[in-house]
Amino acid sequence: MSEVINYYNQFDEWGRLDREPIEFQVNCHYIKKYLPRTGSILDNGAGPGKYSVALAQEGYHMTLTDLTPKFVDMAKSKAKERNVEGQFDGFYEADARALSLFNSEQFDATLMLGPMYHIQQEEDRLKAIAELRRVTKRDGLVFVAFMPRVRHILTSLLNPRSWKPNDNMEAIDAFSRSGCFDHSNEGRFTGAYYFEVKDIKPFMENNGFETINFIGSNVGAILNQESWNYWEGKGEEEVRKLIGLLIERAEDPHVLGISSHLLYIGRRK
Template identity: 30%
Template sequence: MKNEVRDFFDRYGVKEWNRLEDTTYSKINYLLHMHFIEKHLNKGMKILDAGCGAGRYSIEFAKKGCKVTLFDISEEQLKIAEKKIIDAKVNENIEGIFQGDIRDLSQFEDEQFDVVVCYGAPLSYVLKNRDKAILEFYRVLKKNGLLFVSVNNKWGILKMLLGNKYPDFFSDPEYWHIDKVMKTGDLPKHEKVDHPPRHFFEAEELNNLLIENGFVKTVLGGSPCFSCGNAQSIDELGKDEKALHTILQIEIETYTKPTMVDNGEFLLAKGIKK
């Protein structure tokens, strides 16, 4: 059966793997996502990587000795992940690879995982019944288990697009339905854009989604807050190691500040299952 998101990521192929290492800006994004989760990871911990794509984070978790289960809607992404797992020689820490939709985790029993990760915006592609995905994450987590998600941020995306300087983007706001995006966060299907419809979140909205579905002690982050919209400068200035180090220090110091979290291309959130 046709599924627009699955078909898109099947076509997207290995570009998904490259996404987090293409530019200095993307590497900062990756480092912040890892910084957000790293201190919670322990050897032997069972992790479900829900919407794992080509497995970039799964492999990193497996290298740290965690026992990782990969899950994604796209068969092609999972095939790439399988190859990358072999290349990285982390097979012994991979517990399984499953295809499916994050709103239906019936392939897993209750309370199986210490951590569920849903990074890189799979939830932004879920336009209906988003609660179902969060409730499924809750169900498969052990008591006191941790959920980590990242979604596309409404204001951060607009800031990023400002930096990309696409001709006519802001002078023709109907083109990208900017008014609708600002009001609802929803970007409908666009005949000239080869991308499925998406939802862009605000910090408060994502926080409420987690809390309303049972998670407690939530913490938010923006990735990247300081660099978002400045990818070109970051790529140029980042050639100097000292400058890159300073930029990273500023990011790490600011990315979980409540006044900053709505500035990032990605919005990070973590919560605990009661």
């Protein structure tokens, strides 16, 4: 996982969610829709804590973990800046596959909005999901993010020079079968795993969860900069309506494959 840490040490993840607001706003809408009104929540693999801080501002008691020390420190700073540091029960460096610092059934709900992108080995994905289940209370809710394989195939076809080695059909065909991607250019997106959309619900259900909802977090990823410039030029109200439409359409199963990120919402059995 040193590659992941090195990548995120030089990447502005907090800023990404500002620059690409649809993913954050769609996820927040559905997280708040299903979360209980009170309780203790773990944000597991939280990055710099953008979701944790937002939920702390809503009054939730949060615990935050991330693999990258820089992000843990940043989350502390962001919580302090926004006067919600007291809503956090702790900020920890931890690997999603090994959460031994927490008791079994400790949390009323658990977010895992990043780790599944980076775990390429099936054995390790199963460890991460087993730990997610272990630390979540029975009937507690989980929110798990995935990246869909078909979307990255399309992205590779659209921008082959930006997604080497997926700049030739032999490599894209191999990726289509394996779901594993390792960027050829140093400093670009770290080794990643992309799920087949059809496999996500069975994967979660076979590992101790009941599906509640499954959404496309960022269908807006299909919009290029020219499109964004057009809608932003129409004013804030028009952008608000655009995001509202994408929130509404996020539950449409037909858009899952074109969304850059997916959100699984389930209940721990």
